[in-house]
Amino acid sequence: MSANIVIPYYSSYGTTHKLAEAVAKGAEEIPGATVRRRRIPESPSAEEAMSGQDAYDAAQAEMEDIPRVDHDDLHWADGIIWGTPTRFGNMAAQVKQFIDTLGGMWFEGELEGKATGMFVSTGSIHGGQETTILSSLAPLIHLGMVFVGVRYSTNPQIMTTEGVGGSPYGPATMPREESDVEAPTPDERKTARALGERVARVASRLRDPKEERETTPAA
Numbered sequence: 001m002s003a004n005i006v007i008p009y010y011s012s013y014g015t016t017h018k019l020a021e022a023v024a025k026g027a028e029e030i031p032g033a034t035v036r037r038r039r040i041p042e043s044p045s046a047e048e049a050m051s052g053q054d055a056y057d058a059a060q061a062e063m064e065d066i067p068r069v070d071h072d073d074l075h076w077a078d079g080i081i082w083g084t085p086t087r088f089g090n091m092a093a094q095v096k097q098f099i100d101t102l103g104g105m106w107f108e109g110e111l112e113g114k115a116t117g118m119f120v121s122t123g124s125i126h127g128g129q130e131t132t133i134l135s136s137l138a139p140l141i142h143l144g145m146v147f148v149g150v151r152y153s154t155n156p157q158i159m160t161t162e163g164v165g166g167s168p169y170g171p172a173t174m175p176r177e178e179s180d181v182e183a184p185t186p187d188e189r190k191t192a193r194a195l196g197e198r199v200a201r202v203a204s205r206l207r208d209p210k211e212e213r214e215t216t217p218a219a
């Protein structure tokens with residue numbers, strides 16, 4: 001089994017960044033997996049709006065050593081696990097902006113057949129963890145990727161009535177600024193690791209997408 005996994009994510013205040021660490025750990029547990037964590041660049045307008053805030057500046061400094069994602073990372077990858085904070089129930093514009101640079105790769109079918117999944121950070125439990133992932137499916141499907149979620153059978157923590165982030169659609173957490181609970185919680189990390197592992201496994205089993213294009217008749 002072998003798989004190259006890239007985890008491109010955007011994070012303003014560092015919560016999505018911490019969830020990305022747990023997703024990476026899960027993928028690394030699969031023998032033969034090579035994992036890259038990559039930062040999706042900030043937008044100038046968001047940087048202008050948020051820089052100067054202590055929490056933003058501290059999180060950006062903490063992420064400084066994470067390389068920026070580029071198209072070569074996506075070429076290299078067999079599996080792509082996206083991370084985003086929720087913005088009004090959707091993915092952050094920074095993530096969409098990066099996805100919107102993939103027209104050339106879409107045209108060439110470069111991402112077709114690659115395993116994909118998503119993890120999110122919200123402000124509140126009902127703030128859009130599931131809608132963010134579901135609304136992100138459209139571009140991922142256009143790009144021809146194969147979506148991977150989290151299984152109930154091996155992850156009972158997603159079948160909860162408590163305030164635990166994460167669902168069958170993908171891992172999630174919340175910063176919980178008004179409590180001492182550190183995010184992601186152990187259960188949320190477990191879901192994140194489960195997605196990392198599962199995408200790495202699925203990616204290693206999928207056929208080479210180029211081979212799929214060459215061997216599958218168009219009609």
Ligand SMILES: Cc1cc2nc3c(=O)[nH]c(=O)nc-3n(C[C@H](O)[C@H](O)[C@H](O)COP(=O)(O)O)c2cc1C
Binds near residue numbers: 017086087174
């Ligand atoms: C413009 C904006 C829109 C947001 N929209 C939502 C939302 O719809 N639902 C929600 O729960 N949180 C929302 N949030 C809060 C963030 O999703 C939340 O703070 C997230 O955990 C931040 O992740 P980060 O620490 O990785 O930046 C919003 C934040 C901003 C700045």
